[in-house]
Amino acid sequence: MKSAGGDQASPGCPTGFEEFYRAELKPLLTILLKAGARWDEAEDAAAEAMTDILERWPQVLAGTIEDPQAYVRTAAQRAFINRRIRDRKRIERSMLSGHLVPQNGDIDAEACLWEDL
Numbered sequence: 001m002k003s004a005g006g007d008q009a010s011p012g013c014p015t016g017f018e019e020f021y022r023a024e025l026k027p028l029l030t031i032l033l034k035a036g037a038r039w040d041e042a043e044d045a046a047a048e049a050m051t052d053i054l055e056r057w058p059q060v061l062a063g064t065i066e067d068p069q070a071y072v073r074t075a076a077q078r079a080f081i082n083r084r085i086r087d088r089k090r091i092e093r094s095m096l097s098g099h100l101v102p103q104n105g106d107i108d109a110e111a112c113l114w115e116d117l
Contacts, residue, residue: 014057021050024069028076037080045083049076 013021025046032042053072059065 014054015061017054017057020053020068024072025050028073031073032076032080035077035080041080041083045076045080048079049073 028046028049029042032045033039037045049072052075053060053065053068056065056071060068065071
């Protein structure tokens with residue numbers, strides 16, 4: 001599989017995955033961008049979700065995962081949200097430990113400025 005921003009899956013992909021990847025990547029990136037992800041965050045979350053569904057592709061073929069489109073979209077949104085949560089917690093820890101000092105002394109206000117990370 002190429003990077004999330006690319007449009008080509010690797011040769012040797014399981015049956016149907018390349019078609020799925022090509023059909024779903026752009027809509028997946030669009031959903032993530034509309035949810036507030038920056039381009040790099042959207043690419044990372046999409047790549048993580050596509051890797052996850054690729055690993056589970058035998059379950060898709062067996063019918064255990066009935067809606068791979070919904071599965072990959074949910075996985076990508078969760079990956080994006082989890083990254084934002086981790087980033088916010090890291091920033092809050094840095095601010096509270098004195099490594100990142102708020103300019104106006106208001107940790108809550110300063111943290112809000114960092115929410116777009």
